[in-house]
Amino acid sequence: MFIGYGEAETFLRNCEDAVIITHQSPDGDCIGAGFGLKEILSELGIRSRVVCSDEFPHRYDFLTNVGAGEDFEPKTVIAVDIADTKLMGGYKDIYGDRVQLCIDHHESNKNYAEKTLLRPKAAAACEIIYDLAKFMGVEINRHCAMCLYTGIATDSGCFRYDCTTPRAHEIAAEMKRSYDINFARINRYMFEVKSRGRMLLEAKFAGLMEEYLGGRLVIAAVTQEMMGNLGVSFDEFEGLAPMTIQLENTEVGILMKEREPGVFRCSFRSADSVNVSDICHILGGGGHAKAAGCTVEGNLESAKRKLIDAVAGVIS
C-alpha cells in the first residue's frame, strides 16, 4: 500500500526495535538513508540497527563509524532505497516477506512492503527522509544531515544529472545555512578521490575506446585475454561505463566485458537524448533511458557488430 508523509509519521512514532535494510552493493543513498533514518529514530527514542548483505565501502566510514546499532530481535522491519526484495541479497530470505515500511524513490518499486512511502520524482531516498523529518518536526542532527546530504549528492552526481530536483538544491541550501559540515570534503571523497590502481586502470581504459558511426557511438571492449594482460579482474571495471560517453560527439557509449568466453556483458550509457533502454530491449536486456544493459554472445567482432547495428538502427 502506498502511503503519504502522515501515515509514515504515525508508523515511525509507534514502531519499536527497528531493523533498517539497505540494498546490496550499497551506495551513498542507501547508506545515507539507513544511517540518517537511524538518527531520526534515535531522536524519537526508538532503537534501530542498519543492515546490509554486503560490507559498507570504506569511503563511507564517516557515516557508518557511529556503529550500525544495538543487537536486538527486531520488532519492526524497514527498507530504504530498495525497489525489489531481491536487492536485499542475503537478507531477502530473512526479511523479504515482512517489510512493514519501505521508503523509496524508484519508479520500478515492486510495492512489496506493507506500507510504501514512494516519491518517484525525488532525486534520492535521502531527499524523502529529509522531507519526512521536516514534516514530523523531528530535529535533524549534524550526523543525520551529513548522511542525508551524502545520499542526495551521490544519487544526483553532485547535482549534475537530470534527476536533480529543485528540492535537492533547496535541501542542500538549508543544510549549508544550518550545519557546520565540511561539504567540500564529502564531495571530494565521493567524486574525486580514487586509488592509484583505479587511476591507472582508467588511464589504460582510455586507450580502449573505439569510435563508430562517425563518433556518435563509442565502444570499449575488454576481453578475458585483455583483463589477464592488464592484470585486473572483471569486477574492477565497475563504474567505468560513464567514461564511454566522455568524448564530445558521443551519443551512446558501451562497455563490453567478456564475462566468460564468447559472452559479453554490455553496459550502455546515453550522453543525452538517445534512450538506451530501448536499444537494450531489442537485444534482450533492459534498464533506464540513460543507463541500460544486455548480454551479447559471439566472438568479439560479431558481438560488436550486433551492438553497432542495433545502435545504428536507433540513432541514424
Next chain:
Amino acid sequence: MFIGYGEAETFLRNCEDAVIITHQSPDGDCIGAGFGLKEILSELGIRSRVVCSDEFPHRYDFLTNVGAGEDFEPKTVIAVDIADTKLMGGYKDIYGDRVQLCIDHHESNKNYAEKTLLRPKAAAACEIIYDLAKFMGVEINRHCAMCLYTGIATDSGCFRYDCTTPRAHEIAAEMKRSYDINFARINRYMFEVKSRGRMLLEAKFAGLMEEYLGGRLVIAAVTQEMMGNLGVSFDEFEGLAPMTIQLENTEVGILMKEREPGVFRCSFRSADSVNVSDICHILGGGGHAKAAGCTVEGNLESAKRKLIDAVAGVIS
C-alpha cells in the same frame, strides 16, 4: 567606490550603449556574467556588446551564439568577474582606466572602477547578477538563466567546492522550477566532455604522479624533454593540476612544468585543510588557500627537493 544593489540598479537603468568586458582566458563565470548581463540590459532596452581579449572557447557556443552584440561607440564601460585591469588583456589599454561599473566576487578586487558591486562571498559573479536582476525586478529570460546557471555551476565545480553558497543552491532550485532548460546537458559539457587528445593526455599524466611524505604529497613533474616525448605543449597541461590531489591520502599536490630549461612553474593544490598559499609564499609565489603557485629554479631533482622540503615544513 563600493556600492550596493540599489546604486547598481540606478546605474544600469540610466546607462547607454554599454560594452561589457570579460577577463582573458575566459571561463564559464565571466562568459555567463557577460552574456547574462547583456540579456538584462536588453530587457531594459539598452544596447550592449560583450568583449574579451581572447576567443570564447568553443564549448560555450550555446551561450555566445546569440552574438556578442551590436557595433557602436560605447558610452558605458562595465567589467564583470575582473579583479584587476591587467586581466583585461588587450582591452586594458582601451578601457582599463574608464570602467564605470565592475561586478565581481573576488576578495582581491583592486577597486579600479568608478563603482564596484563586490560580493566576495558569492560563489560566482553570476550569482550577484542573478540577485541584482531579482532586486531590480527585471525578467530573467531563458537564455539569461542558462548563462547565469553556467557561471554558478562552473565556478563552484558543480556545487562541489567550498565556495558553494546556500544562495548558489537556491538559485539553481529557482531556475529548475522556472525554466525548461536541459541543465544535465550543460553540466555534461562543462564537467564531463573532453577531447580524445585530452583523455589520452590525462591517461599519460596519471603515470607521472609520484608520492612523497608517505603519500601526503604528490608531485607530477613534466620536463621539456618529456613534453617533447609526449608530443604535447606546455599549454596543454592547463587544468591538470587538480589531478594531483585525486589520490586518497594526498594533502598537497604539485604540478611542475619546466617552462624553460631549469625553470619550473609549479601549481599547488590543497585537498582539504593545508593552506598552499602559505607554502608558495615561502617559495616566492602566492595564491589562494586551496590553489596557489610559484616558480622554482634548478635541475629536476633539486627543484623537487625544494618543494618537498617546503611542504614537509608545513604539514609534518
